[in-house]
Amino acid sequence: MAMKLTRAVAGAAVLSLCVLLAGCDGSVLLDTTPSNSSSGVEKAAANNIGLRGFELIDAIKAKLGDAVSCADIVVLAGRDAAAILSRGRITYALKTGRRDGVVSSAAAADATLPQSTFEVSQLKGNFAKKNFTTEELVVLSGAHAVGVSHLSSFKDRLNAATATPIDPSYAAALARDVEALKGQQNTTDPTERFNIRDMDAGFRNASGFDATGVNTTAVGVLDNSFYHATLQNMVLLKSDWVLRTDGEASGSLSDFRDDAAKWEAEFAAAMVKLSNLPAEGTRFEIRKSCRSTN
Numbered sequence: 001m002a003m004k005l006t007r008a009v010a011g012a013a014v015l016s017l018c019v020l021l022a023g024c025d026g027s028v029l030l031d032t033t034p035s036n037s038s039s040g041v042e043k044a045a046a047n048n049i050g051l052r053g054f055e056l057i058d059a060i061k062a063k064l065g066d067a068v069s070c071a072d073i074v075v076l077a078g079r080d081a082a083a084i085l086s087r088g089r090i091t092y093a094l095k096t097g098r099r100d101g102v103v104s105s106a107a108a109a110d111a112t113l114p115q116s117t118f119e120v121s122q123l124k125g126n127f128a129k130k131n132f133t134t135e136e137l138v139v140l141s142g143a144h145a146v147g148v149s150h151l152s153s154f155k156d157r158l159n160a161a162t163a164t165p166i167d168p169s170y171a172a173a174l175a176r177d178v179e180a181l182k183g184q185q186n187t188t189d190p191t192e193r194f195n196i197r198d199m200d201a202g203f204r205n206a207s208g209f210d211a212t213g214v215n216t217t218a219v220g221v222l223d224n225s226f227y228h229a230t231l232q233n234m235v236l237l238k239s240d241w242v243l244r245t246d247g248e249a250s251g252s253l254s255d256f257r258d259d260a261a262k263w264e265a266e267f268a269a270a271m272v273k274l275s276n277l278p279a280e281g282t283r284f285e286i287r288k289s290c291r292s293t294n
């Protein structure tokens, strides 16, 4: 089950931001293109540090063959990830027929994709470019109830000089945990779980987390717990916290905290919209391998 959930998170992550770049064209899966080497493609972008699960996409493609595009596989994996991770509460139907692009650029990804250090105005502007509302930005950010983040994506929050408001007890518990993770993962840039719900009781108690309305046994589940954490200043990313600083966004944060069913329904609708973003290129194909153009 653990393996299945990890893979499901990966599927969701691959889907999430890649489509905001150039629509759903599978460009994030390419290892190289005719005009870009491996260091120049989208998956090498600094903003895409968190993407994983490409082997899962390869395995699905191997089963489905040449008739199904990689772009369709990405959005369908995202749909299934949402269903699995939400224990069947987030389901939606998608049409197929997407085609794969032949362009993939790290520079374009870094210039276009939202960053974890963005202010709320930048996040809103970024989503608006693809015709997504502030409410949809808040809805989709709820995906950060699951998965992990590298320390490099949230280290600004642990540094007094750069920190945006973060609960001090939570920050202290996080700093201790990150030090332990460096040893366990043998790296200076370990990955930490996004959701305080998924931390052990010792961590939650040390942080003073108020779990009223949160199912703390639903570890790894895609639910509305992100909003409980954000409204207590107990989230990793600045881009999650800054949603509190916008009048429109902050109203939606409390709406979704207080109404799980509303969030699930709106999340499903926003995922359909994300999955249907048209591809922006001029040349398309159905790739034989998701990692290279034909």
Ligand code: HEM
Binding pocket: 009, 010, 012, 013, 016, 017, 049, 050, 051, 052, 114, 115, 116, 117, 123, 137, 140, 141, 143, 144, 146, 147, 148, 149, 150, 151, 152, 153, 237, 239
């Ligand atoms: C609002 C703008 C967003 C920003 C700035 C953002 C940023 C990030 C960052 C920095 C990470 C961690 C990367 C790392 O250090 O490993 C991450 C992970 C993740 N994001 Fe987002 N994200 C955004 C929107 C979304 C959306 C719209 C979705 C899906 C609907 C999403 C789903 C995920 C998931 C599932 C992970 C965890 C991946 C894993 O565990 O491997 N994110 N995001």
